[in-house]
Amino acid sequence: PFEVLIVGGGPAGAAAAIYAARKGIRTGVAAERFGGQVLDTMAIENFISVNHTEGPKLAAALEAHVKDYDVEIMNLQRATKLIPARTEGGYHEVVLDNGASLKGRTLILSTGARWRQMGVPGEDEYRNKGVAYCPHCDGPLFKGKRVAVIGGGNSGVEAAIDLAGIVAHVTLIEFDSQLRADAVLQRKLASLPNVKIITSALTSKVDGNGERVTGLSYKDRNSGTEHDIALEGIFVQIGLVPNTEWLKDAVALSPRGEIEIDARGETSVPGVFAAGDCTTVPYKQIVIAMGAGSTAGLSAFDYLIRLPAS
């Protein structure tokens, strides 16, 4: 059994592992895919102090740094259930999909999140080639170009406002007959000169030239007619889904399924901590996930040194 068992091997899990291992306590990381979302990223330009890097390179560096320490890495392991300790200071159990289980006196949950996809032709093919999911990450790559934002909820409208300050033109596409974002955001959006809003529109296809996105097609849900828009970028903002389905009965989740944590990263279960995109932390970014992972690692150590000697 581990003193600190981390579930999830993205930036948050890697940071938690390093901080825990540096305290000299037995630390393990179980991850479905070590590296996490970073593996699906190409250009990273906001990892502070590193002007430019690429996802696979950063993922390899995360793993190399963790391996500098005495951390047991269990890659390709998917957790399916958490059974909290029955007594304070007892072992929490994490059941894996191969039937085995792992035990930790403290746990750090860092299973991340995934962007909801449109599921239309061209989306996968042009991912990172014009199809983007994160305006904070990729907005500046589209400086002076034309983009669309798919989704008129708060994140879509925030993204459209943000991008309107960087790119030449933004088309916001909403499936419903009206936007769902807060009224203040909608007013702000409507005041911007380089934004066009299209409602009752179903995005049907991402168009490209084999190398990059050149446009998109949508169907007008009122008239049934198809339309094409020429543009260089598409930001899909139809939801970020936390990978917490397996935790439903074990720890408190927000209505959006994010693990609720306090300022120290502790969940509703004593000795169980969480960090990164799977939590209620505002803004989902690499540096933020790493900071949260470090917090959770230190909090787990703090918890352990306060347990009565057994």
Ligand code: FAD
């Ligand atoms: P993740 O990176 O999602 O890692 C989660 C880990 O948990 C993975 O190892 C996963 O395999 C594992 N896991 C999930 N479920 C289970 C389970 N049931 N059992 C075991 N393991 C499990 N951020 C930036 O700051 N800058 C950027 O430029 C940037 N670009 C991005 C581009 C793309 C295309 C994407 C998708 C994201 C981008 N991000 C960027 C966001 C950034 O990648 C995330 O904020 C960050 O990776 C979150 O780290 P995390 O450790 O919380 O979760």
